[in-house]
Amino acid sequence: MNWLLNISPDEVLVFKGLTWGSALLAIAGIVALVALLWLLQTGKPRRRLKGLTLFLRFAAGVLIVLALMEPTVRRKDVLPQQSFLAHAYDVSGSMSIEDQADKSRLAAVLTTAGPGAADRQELDDQYRHVDFVFDDALHAQSNARAVEGSENATDLLGAFRGVQLQTKGFPMAGVILLSDGNPTLNEDRKKILEAAREIQAPVYTVGCAPRDPGADFWIDQVSCPAEAARNVDSAVRVLVGVRGRQGHTARVELREGERVVETRTVRAEREMQALPVDFVIRPMTEGVHYYNVRVSSDAHESYPWNNEEDFFVNVVSQKRQILYIEGYPRYEYRFLRAAFEGDERFQVKSVVYVTQAKHTYRQGVERRDELVEGFPEDENELFGYDAVVIGDIAAARFTTRQLEMLHEFVRSRGGALLFLGGKDTFAASGFGDSPLAGVLPFRFAASYESIDRALPVVPTRLGIERSMFGPYNPQLDSTSPWAILPPLKGLYPLHDLKPGAQALCAIDMGEGDANPAVVAYQRYGRGTSLICGISATWPWKFRTPSDNVSYEAFWKEMILVLMQGGNRKLTVDAWPRKVTVGDEVKIRGSVANAQFQLDPTARVDLRMETPTSGTISLEPRASSEEGYTFEKVLTPSVPGVYKILVRTVETDEQGKPCESEAVFIVRRVAPELREVRLNESLLREIAAVTGGDYVHLSDYGQLKDLIEPRAGTLFRMKERPLWDKGLVLASILGLLLIEWLTRRLGGLA
Amino acid sequence: MTATSRDEIFGEGVSRRRFLATAAGALAAAALPGALAPAARASSRGRAEDLEEREFVFSRFNYKMSSNETNKWDYGGEFDENFLGYLREATNIPVSSKRFEERAVQASDEASFLKSPFWFMIGDGDFSLTDAERDVLAEFFKRGGFLWGDDCVREGGHPVDVFYRAFVRELPQVLPDARLSPAGPDNAIYHCFYDFPEGKAPYYKGGNGPDMGLFLENRMVAFLTPSDVHCAWRMDRPKYPGLQAAAFRMGTNVVVYALTH
Structure with a gap:
């Protein structure tokens, strides 16, 4: 059959028009033909002749039916395909720095590696190319000649994720990343490397800043x-x-x-x-x-x-009032209390349970009966505090009413809640089922286990911005407290942060592992809550030289992080507090009544002291954000310090308006222009983990020898119809002609 | 049920029944030879990783006395166990169950002093700290460490207050900026858990000097008792009814003080 139809072994015969009816007809026809052939052998000459004509008619019919079934030969064709090569151009603010022989970095990139450049042309001849540009977002560039710089930040993590999505499934010979390698957004090195790896193609990094930047x-x-x-x-x-x-x-x-x-x-x-x-x-x-x-x-x-x-x-001038409730005498309590001692900004009152029963030891109290129940008597007393610290203590130590009061302390009063993780606070069926669960920035798991080995705790980008342990530049500074702090045991990773939560510190799990948050906070109602999953921070103090006061700074900053925002009857804040010219700043505030309930109808007089235009009035609008009653969005164009002043139009019980203020700074220079050096180590690392190579822009021409085409194939089904051939038609006509002649010559007509 | 507060304002004892049960348990443990006996004179070196972050470690300070014959820094380790048994019962402090030799610390190296912020020191003879030991102790105090010294008076040993006088002489040299003075009856160490209305440690043996405190910027970093509190932990004696209980209570106050101040 194969020789007859000329079907090779890698081909397959299919009937495209095959239906149940045609199949039955074909089978019936073939059976009839076989039967007729048998009759032809056994019958008399005249009957044989009749049988022959019948056979010929049937044979023509079967052929017609088979042709209607559209017999087709199919073959899988393998088509060789050309590899793809992507260019991703960094067009962020730092690429506008003019330190490349009086040209900007981006201009130098386009001259050497832009569309039409000689070295780039060689690559374009060899590979199918696709171009991207990125700053704080990645865009496919249909017309690479129109690459333009921006003033935006650099997001290498986002760029790699974008490239991965857009090149998925293509035979990528590689991705050429042209950048100075300084991420100013999403700076987590490990995540960047992970995203680069996920592209599943070699990344060739090209350093686009001077090798030896100016002093x-x-x-x-x-x-x-x-x-x-x-x-x-x-x-x-x-x-x-x-x-x-x-x-x-x-x-x-x-x-x-x-x-x-x-x-x-x-x-x-x-x-x-x-x-x-x-x-x-x-x-x-x-x-x-x-x-x-x-x-x-x-x-x-x-x-x-x-x-x-x-x-x-x-x-x-007013001291911040802190209430600290601890489950048992422990060094964490003793060192944490000591961190605030002697600081004019804080007054700490504390209660520590000293027996399994309800015996407590109180410190910092001013009255015999103050906190004698281990907790403020009522909301009025609780709302007199600015912050409450919950130590390692079982939820059962609190009544439901007390936990509800704490909930309202954060939500309505705008207080700060600092929740310290530990064996008792993370115990099953504890706070996870209490009114506090909603306040905290993470979701309680069914059970918690602390990590049983000592691991370093590192600040997140937000943590670095907050300078919780002083200024820290991981690239330059090996003497920072963060760099020399001892690893800690008893860390509880916070895997399930709520959407609005922000991580301040993470656990450094080691190379290649994602770093889970260990300190995080969120706004809740008018207040703020923070979870610290470090069950014992005191070894930081005890195991670092005594002249290092960063432990105290860490805890004070933690409390101040929490207290910023709404903890008075009138609040106002500006976010971000540091922006660059052209960035948006959101002014938000809230007014509460004597019972600390938000009053959206309260009117406020909002003013702003500007660096150059004196004091101007601002028209606030009602805020849709939870915990705020008014807001105003600004885009300042003049660098300098801006002070926001707000006062209530209505007066309080003493006949005075409430007043509050906030400040933000508009920088002259974006963070993009602060770090100007070539981050060669990161670029080299990206190349290394993806199997690519690193070259400086001046060696861009070497890439054509370094990049290897990637074997890629596409498959196509090729079809060869057998039914629409002239031979089929001729066969049918021939059969019918022979049948007619047989009848004529045999005298059967 | 209302909570009872043991604080600077007023304190309250544990129930008599609980106390008796605890004391009986402690005595039984002491009577079993070897059951709780420490393997003394073991190496006191340790690594920074040995630091217990949650549990309280009652560390014994291994130092060198001036006379080798009376070099008994590790005397009465089993008395410590009696006291720690009491401490576990009377409070909710998670007390480490490390053995005596694991709890020993030396001022001769940092790795050792990082084992615990609480050191207990006893002796009946004279001692002098080396410059290196003074430096380590000074750093220990500045980082938040606490030292309790108790004058141990042994039969046939040194005159009753040799250790006491050595402590008073040596400790100010460790921290020249600190102030060594009587602890004072109002000091929270006498009232933070149990109330000692007279404001001094219970007396078993020893000299008549006052309890002393070494104060660094108003924080008491070292406490010295002249009255052999430690030996009173050994057993209850008919001659001194209630002394062991009082000594347990004083020890409890010192520990609670160190964990809260």
Whole structure:
């Protein structure tokens, strides 16, 4: 059959028009033909002749039926395919820096590796190309000639995820990433490397900044308390970045307005380092004080725009009241209490259960009967606190009424709740079933086990921004408290954070593992709640040199993180507190009545002190966000410090309006332009984990030898119909002609 | 049921029944030879990883006395066990069950002192700290450590207050900025769990000096008792009715104080 129809072994015969009816007809016809052939052999000559004509008619019919079944020969054709090569161009703000022989970094990239460039053309000839551009988002570039720079941040993680989605299923010979390698969004190195790996193609990274950037001093980070006490010294730590200035000195000047507070001189000991510079401020008046710190040297500065930074401190005279309830005497309690002792900004009252029964030991109380039940007597007493710390304590120590009061303390009063993880707080059937479960920024699991080995705790990007342990640059600074803190045992990873929660610290699980959050917080109603999954932080204090006060700074900052926002009857805040010219700032606030219930009908007078235009009135609108009653969105265009002043139109019980204020800073220079060096280590690491290679832009031409085509194939089904051939028609006609002639010549007609 | 508060304002004892049960248990344990006896003179070196983060470790300070014959830093380890048994019963403090030799610490290296922020030191003779030991102790105190010294008076040993006087001489040299003075009857160490209305530790043997405190910026980092509280943990004696109970109570107060101040 195969030889007859010329079907090779890799081909297959199918009947495309096969139906039940045609199949039955064909089978019946073939059976009839076989029967007739048998009759032809056995009958008399005349009957044989008749039988022959009948056979010929049937044979023609069968042929017609078979033709109607559309017999077709199918073959799977393998088509060789050309590999794809993607170019991803970084067009973020840092690529506009003009340090490439008077050209911007992006212009240099387009000259060397842009569409039409000679080296790029060679790659285009060999591969099918697809182009992307990315800054804080990835876009496919249909017309690569129109690549333009932006002022946006760099999101390498997002870029890799985008490339992975858009190239999935294609035979990718590789992805060429052209960037200076400095992510300013989603900076988690491990996640970036993981996303790069998931592309499942080699990533060839091209360093697009000078190998040897110009010498530079810059203000890397500033750390100061969010709140300071009046007439009390507060420490400000500035991290000055230095590159290429070994042996040189620079002046670091701290100013408040036009007044120079203090000047320090620093000396660079290495080619590349971060120099911590400590200042002390002693603000004498209440309210917001803003400062400027700048670094200058006599030598030429290649990047002069990153030499100063503004920051502000809110000076308060009223002590923040903290209530701390602990389940049993333990060092965590003792060290945590000690962290706040002697600080004018805080007053701590604490209760610790000392027996399995209800015996308690109270500290910091002012009355004989204060907290004698282990908890404030009523809402009025509880609402007098600004923050409540729940230590390692079983939920059963509280009554349902007390837990409901805590819930309202956060939701209505706008208080801060700090929940410390531990064996008792994470016990099954504990707080997970209580009114507090809704307040906390994570969902309780059925059971919790702490990690049984000591692991480092590291700040997230938000944690670094909050400077909870002072300024920290993991790239430059190996002496930061974060870098030298001992690993901790008893860590509870918070795998199930709620959508609005923000992680401040994570557990460093080691290379390649995702880092689960261990400290996180969220707004709830008018207040804030924070979960600390570190059951014992005191070893940080006990196992680090005594002159290191970062443990105290960590806990105070933690409390201040929680307290910012609504904890008074009138609140206002600005977010983000530091933006760059052109960024949006949201002013939000709330007004509550005497019972701390939000009053959306209350009117407020909202004003803003600007750096250049004096004080202007703002028209707030009703806020749709939970916990706020009014809001206003601004896009400031002038750099400087902006102060928001709000007061209620209606007066309170004493006949006075309530007042509150907030501050935000508009930076002259975006974070994109602060870090100007080539991040070669990250680019090399990306190339290494994906099987690619790293080259500098000046060696872009080498890529054509480094990239290997990827074997890729596509399959196509090829069909060869057998039924519409002339031979079939001729056969049918021939059979009918022979049948007619047989009848004629045999005298049967 | 209302909660009872043991605080600076007023304190309250545990029930008599509970106390008797605890004391009986402790005595029974002490009577079993070897059951709780420490393997003394074991190495006191430890690693930073040995630090117990949740449980309270009652560490014994291994130091060198001036005379080798009376070098008894590890004397009466089984008395400690009596007391720790009481502490477990009377409070909800998670007390470590580490053996005596595992709890021993030395001021000669950092790895050892990181084992616990609470050190207990006894002796009946003179001692001098080396410069290195002073440095380590100073850092221990500044990081939040607490040291309790108790003058042990043994039959046929040194005059009753040699250790006491050595402690008073040596400790100020560890922290020149700190102040060594009588602890004072109002000190929370006498009222934080049980109330000692007279404001001093129970007396078994020893000199007549006052209980002393070493104060670093108002925080008492070291406490010295001249009255051999530790030996009173050994057993209840007909000659001193109620002394063992009082000594247990004092020890409990010291531990609660160290964990809360």
